[in-house]
Amino acid sequence: MRIFPTLTIAAAGLVAFGGAAFAQDTITLGSAVSLTGNYSTNGEHTQRGYDLAVEKINEAGGIKVGDKTYKLEVKYYDDESTPARGAELAERLVKQDGIKLILGPYGSGLTKAVAPVTEELQVPMVEANGASRSLFTNGWKYIFATLSTSEQYLASAIALAAENAEALGKKPEEIKVAVVVENDPFSADVRAGVLDDMKKYGMQLVIDDQFPRELNDMSATLTKVKALKPDVLIVSGHSKGAATGIRQVSEQKVYVPILAMTHCDSADIIGNFGVASEYTLCATQWAPTLSYKDDLFGSAADYAKTFEAKYGYAPPYQAAESSAAVQVFADALERAGSTDPKAVRDALAATDIETFYGKIKFDETGKNIAKPMALYQVLDGEYKIVAPSAVAETKAVIPRPAMN
CATH class of the missing domain: 3.40.50.2300 (Response regulator)
Structure with a gap:
């Protein structure tokens, strides 16, 4: 991913553009994550990974979509570590909040609950923490995973x-x-x-x-x-x-x-x-000593230093793969030249990038087939x-x- 160009100052208010909801000059991604309940520890790692990538992308100038430049932000809900709640909130993000680009929850069970919702509503989801191979045997076209599958x-x-x-x-x-x-x-x-x-x-x-x-x-x-x-x-x-x-x-x-x-x-x-x-x-899935690197975070070791400086502890791989999910969305949005969900979905399917987390390339099921x-x-x-x-x-x- 390249370093993004200088960002115009975001204005107040909400506007519609190509089917996605965002504050003017800000594209909003949506995510229901486990901030309470059994999976709250890893839910917090997931959220922090998302937030750090958003922060770095915005600091680097945002993303260029068509002829405009945008910041990123994420709207969160707490799924309470409950699959039914996660599915309900995913539907709320799309139908009520108008958000058409979804970042996945933590865990295979929660992701398995959310995926049918995003598939039915035809909005792309890039997920970083649902590794169950059963997620990729349903013929779904709108789910993409940065991580290696659980088997x-x-x-x-x-x-x-x-x-x-x-x-x-x-x-x-x-x-x-x-x-x-x-x-x-x-x-x-x-x-x-x-x-x-x-x-x-x-x-x-x-x-x-x-x-x-x-x-x-x-x-x-x-x-x-x-x-x-x-x-x-x-x-x-x-x-x-x-x-x-x-x-x-x-x-x-x-x-x-x-x-x-x-x-x-x-x-x-x-x-x-x-x-x-x-x-x-x-x-x-990842370690700071691996030799992966990109233009946004630098090396895997650089990412680890950045994360630890912000949050006070070394990043677990759940955070790293979550940051990579945001990078994948940013890359796809730029290549799509639009926030239209179908156009972004097609750009995601063609992803082939190097990141600090490793190489990311999806097969026809949405699995990352490039990183061991x-x-x-x-x-x-x-x-x-x-x-x-x-x-x-x-x-x-x-x-x-x-x-x-």
């Missing part, structure tokens, strides 16, 4: 286990895996991807547990882990699941050679659990990329040392 999240952990089978004293097909996930669409897909990748190596599934939403007690699974001694423990349950996993593995003195999970950064496992988080493998998942490990109190090998900072420590 890919921990596949690299299984591949890493296979690569290190000798260090575990086994052949790949002798490796035993335990899986514990929250019963929600995202985690169900993570599980499916893990099982598919296990089959490639002939690995053995010895524990396969699913718990109700808010994965806040893994005691039953961990009792089985002590008895069955799996080589790999996979955990997926959003921020609460990651926190529960680290805390209870430590408290109950459970040892597994490989512990891999989602949502490590949004749960701040290093800050909250210190040494107990050491050697944990964590799925990530990464895997980092907590080493000496820091996240270090250990997979895929092409972008690894260092070699993974496998097996993880037993903690005292």
